[in-house]
Amino acid sequence: MKVVGLAIVRTGSDLNEPVPLTVATELSSFGFFQRQSVKEMLMFLTKTFMKRTEPGQRQSVEHEGYVVHCYVRSDGLGGTVTTDGEYPARVAFVMLGQLLDEFAQKQGDSWKTVTTPESVTFPPADEYLQKYQNPAEADKITKIQKDLDETTQILHKTIDSVLERGVKLDNLVEKSNDLSAQSKLFYKSAKKTNSCCVVS
């Protein structure tokens, strides 16, 4: 489950091609010589899919085993996340949303006039990429789900041990019953030994 690439893109009716503003990639799983071509492929896919995505729309497109999740906000700022097939789409979109919000916040309106590709430096993009490599850590819902699963498991174990405890308590009840019966007999025989005849 990994995120391969991340791109923030500006779309607009004045451009015939979406302009990538920031790109971050995690290509360590590819061989050294493949990385360049993979990166170009990523950029190409990004541009193609962003062109097809309307503002305010989310899309997930599968291509050769990798899924590209695209999201364009209403003001023309958009982003794509390229992940492998297992990565949950929901987490990808959450990540995109957060990233775009932070980007818009930090850059203000300056990104609206940028036309040169990959010209904006935005270090949080790399951080986000790294953070979201493990969706369980980054996405709250996934984390909660994981915690809940753990808790359920622990509780199941607890119930098992409580059942065992019940069985042991049952044993104890029986044993203590026997004990009290025996002690009664013991008392009776002691009394008999004492009272009846006097031993010299």
Add this chain to the structure above:
Amino acid sequence: MSSNRTHEFMALAQSLPAGSPPPTSANGKKGDSDAYQELRNFHTTAAGISRDIAGTSALLSELSNLVRQGFAQPQDQARMNQLVMHIKSQIEGLNGRLDQASNTMQKQRRKVGQQAGEEAANMMDGLKSTFAEAASDFKKVLQERTDNMKEETDFQKQVYDYNNADDDDPIPNMSSLYAPPVFGGANSNGFPALDLTSSLMSPGDNTSSLPRPHGISSSYSGSDIRQRRPLEYNNSYGSQNSLGGSLYSTAQPPLTPLDIQRMEEERGLQQQLIPDQDYLQQRADAMSQVESNIVELGTIFNKLAVMVQEHREMVQRVDDNVQDANTNINMSMEVLTDTLMSLRTNRMLAFRVFSVLVLFIIAFIIFFA
């Protein structure tokens, strides 16, 4: 507007011999016949437009009949929704075509004879006025329908008795306002069925499932999650932001069909919502799974408590038994000490007796010696 014979008149006018010479254009005779050809095309399109306007008005009259019936049946509601969608799409199409036609007409007006040009312009005006009339009628019918539905919801509100009426009331309708109303599958026209009624569901329906995007299965619970929903949708449907903001401030339940219409008139909105449904569905699924997990945990804890409660009795029994055993043993210890003491004392007695005897024997010996 049932019979527009302008087309016939136009055809007639064209069949007149070329006695009225067209104004000179650079193209010469060939260009003129081209212009007339275009004029003929224009007239055909105009005829088509007028036919469609007639069709639209027929649908509109059916819709108004349904609306005027008052509180409608569900199948009538569905039919009304269908009609609304159909009419709206037709109106949009007609609008486009009218604009196109008027543009071409403007362009050709100079090439064609003055009379024909004027006729075309008049025809255009006539078509536009009829179309405007039809559109305004449509809006009136929609307004009437909104009023009816509003009455219905007021009536429903009075009937249902629910506890948190104050904060529930605007918010479910708010979330329904933001929720895209076009889910619920496609009807026979191939358009997503406009599910207006789901936005007006009674807020007293407190089940334990979470609010979902409409059409999947809408029911309400948990005011926190409900309050979060409008924000989520606010981010998702940025194009509706301004509208959503105004809706928030005026706090108008229920969602009027006019609002829906306005919202949907934004370009390509219908297509956007359907791909987004996946994402929202995923979120809804995740939340419902979390919720079910938590509920499961709750039951497990309950079971745990019950089991421990049972054990309490058993523990008490064990305690009693052990206590009894303890008492018994104490008592027997007492008895045995008595025995021991008596045993010991017995020896003492024997010793005393023996000593007395010995003394007696000594005394006897002394007496005899």
